[in-house]
Amino acid sequence: MLRVTISFIAGLLFGLGLVIGGMANPAKVQNFLDVFGTFDPSLAFVMGGALVVTFFGYRFAFRHPSPLSGEPFHLPTATELEPRLIIGPALFGVGWGLSGFCPGPAITSLSLMATGTLVFVAAMLAGIGLARFTLQKHAPKRLEARGGKV
């Protein structure tokens, strides 16, 4: 119960951070990516603020032998650089630039009900399902090693 409650609170805070930081607006994200046009550097400040808090907060969290809910830490174990780390992010970056949406802001925007958001999220979920299927076929060990988490 604690685990699910914390997950909900973390999701709510994450969404509020996106909204307050202006990242629920795809126009603002695309303007960050438009250095030679209507440039708006705000996204760098969102990432900077998030990174500083997470960097120090993680160090505090990792001082504990295990998470406070009693669960083990679920951390990625892979360390090698592989083609997947170029191909995936390259495809993602193109979609991000075209729409101004990455997964967090797209899901947060669902309750604002723009038709473009609904179409984007439906297609994104299809893409996620397709990637899960592809990974299960070609790299099933990776899925198992991470407890089913990609």
Next chain:
Amino acid sequence: MAEVTPFTPIASTIGGAIIGLAAVLLMLFNGRIAGISGILARLFPPYAGSDMAGAAAFIAGLILAPICYSIASGAPVAQTVSSNMVLMAVAGLLVGFGTVYGGGCTSGHGVCGLARLSRRSLVATVVFMVAGFATVFIVRHLIAD
């Protein structure tokens, strides 16, 4: 011509810090990375050890956030979303497939991974940033002009 958005360094830093707080809470209590694409992927099979209930609760919180914000501030959340449905469908497919195939998105690689000083996340973040900058440059300055 693209819509101009005001530069909001203070609100964006505060928003970012709140995102960081969410990521730390999730790690400190549940031992999980706050990567949205990874959390979404956990809504799909296989479910073994994936804490689907936690993933669903996180997503519910994300969706409710704009409603809570509007109630608390009395202001609607302003956004401009493209109405080009073909473009949004193609972009959604690319974002969904690319983030899960590449093991993370802006939050999983760009925030949590970089905070763990992961070399893999650094590579992924540089690649999706460069691809994003290049895409907007091509669409707005090479095709549109």
